[in-house]
Amino acid sequence: MRPFRWHLRPRSILRPYIDRYWGWEGLHRLPPLLPPGTGSECVFHYAKPYLLNGKDAPHAMLLCIRTHAVAIEENGALGFVAVRFRGGSLRHFCAQPLAHLHDQELPVQALWGGDAERLSDQLRMADGPATRAAALDQFFLARLGEYERRSERGLDAQLDKLYYAPGMSIDTLAEHSGWTRRHFQRKFTDAFGLGPKQFARIARLSHTMRLLALEPNVTALDAALRIGYFDQAHFIHETRALTGVTPQTIITGMREKSHFYNPPSRPIA
Secondary structure, eight states, X not given: OOOEEEEEOOOGGGTTTEEEEEEEEEOOOOOXXXXXXXXXXXEEESSOOOEETTEEOOSEEEEOOBSSOEEEEOOSSEEEEEEEEOTTGGGGSOSSOGGGTTXXXXXXXXXXXXXXXXXXXXXXXXXXXXXXXXXXXXXXXXXXXXXXXXXXXXXXXXXXXXXXXXXXXXXHHHHHHTXXXXXXXXXXXXXXXXXXXXXXXXXXXXXXXHHXXXXXXXXXXXXXXXXXXXXXXXXHHXXXXXHSSOHHHHHXXXXXXXXXXXXXXXXXX
């Protein structure tokens, strides 16, 4: 199977919550690690699933917010379609609190039962990206109608600000929200399952690694300074703390193999 990649935007009503649908087919050499990430992703395999931490991934699985790195390895030719949710937005599509889903590789059926199994069958039988995107639109529009938390859209806006400007101070965010710092931190943590400071650390690392993956001529130091690390030592320390390995280990894996970073939807401050 010849290597193939694609990505499509969801319908406009879903775009505040879902960044894109995307997929891979064929033989791809995967990097050794998936670094921590602030988003959530549903992955529906219609070929051989890859290995996560040395075990077969579920054919239909959820990767939620990751506070540590996950080992990944190809297990034959890939064929999958993935749904990339914006940070914290999965909670608008399911009943489970985000804090209960972090750092797990869950079968999608754990969230949506038999409906998820039927969707997985549809995606496996579909004849291409457009058909798969249409099936995903239909499924997630129904889930949004059932679970959307309209009263928390203000919190979504604050998380969005922090994600695209991870160097923004918590005091500034609290001021924008109209709450005290303490109340803002509590609301943020209750909604998203981790505090704003930890979220910003993971977002900053993710932005830096994506920049290095998408722009091979950029040096690690230039990328780190551009995204907001104080210096090279700060970048190395944070990478080790969040992943357990050096930045060069991750960068080498991304640049010598495939990676899962897509272009950002908007510029990073």
